[in-house]
Amino acid sequence: MFRPRQSTEIEVPLTPMLDVAFQLLTFFILTFKPAPMELQFDLNLLPTTPQTQPEPEPPPEDSPSDEPPAIRSFQVSLLSDSTGGLTGIELEELRFDDIAGLREQVKGLLEDPDYAFDQALIRADPDLHWEHLVAVLNMFSDLGMSKVNFTELR
């Protein structure tokens, strides 16, 4: 005698799982805060030895030399007021009010074949806000000058 076949239908209750999944989804949506995209500057800073003065004197124009151009670093001073704002920029004896003026001057120097600058030394006022120094680093990076060092202006 054959037993009659019983059609067994197993029902998995999906509703509680869906409830939990929606709760988790709500949590992640509410706590979602995309981090802004960060960029980086790689720096190999010089050791903390006393800073030597750079050699700012360019070769005289009327006495061209056959010697290869000397490796030089030029010195940029960032001046600030007590609130940390940028009040002026000095490049050797030249003074600029903003970074745009400095940029034009540095660009001209870098395009001059008589000069071979390999490093910029930035001397910043102690109160200067960090963003102004990063703006100058950004300018040098934009002009293709990667060797930049900085120290405190005393």
Added chain:
Amino acid sequence: MPRPRLHNVKYQPDLTPLLDVVFQLMTFFIMVSNFNQEVYDQRVRLPVAGSARPIQNPAEDKLVLNIDETGRLLVASQALSADEAIKHIRFQADLARLNADAAGIALSAGEPLPTTVILRADRQAPFTEVFRLIRACQDVNFSRFDLRALSAPTY
């Protein structure tokens, strides 16, 4: 012909596709969630620098220094005093030496540490405070620095 009674009709919507979509959304949010908030302190408002390059090959051996707008070092959401900050950096340098030793890298005295210091300084931090921390790092032979900035301002 008699019409079927409504209370006998059993309507069972198929929830499986809905569950699939929900799980996919959940997976997305889990993947993009920032679980490094302790290390990358979001209170630090980074300066903007369009010429900085995107982060490629992020260093595995790294020390993240978050510096707030007053120039204090933030560690585990706590702002450290100047002396505590220097102690923290020295401690991290000792740890880096131990890690290098454990990895079989013999470092002689004064040799630069392989750790990259990731400097996340607030845009309004005074230069002198940031520079003091950089010098403290250099004093204990950290030599690789990675300054962080943003591609566009955030408010």
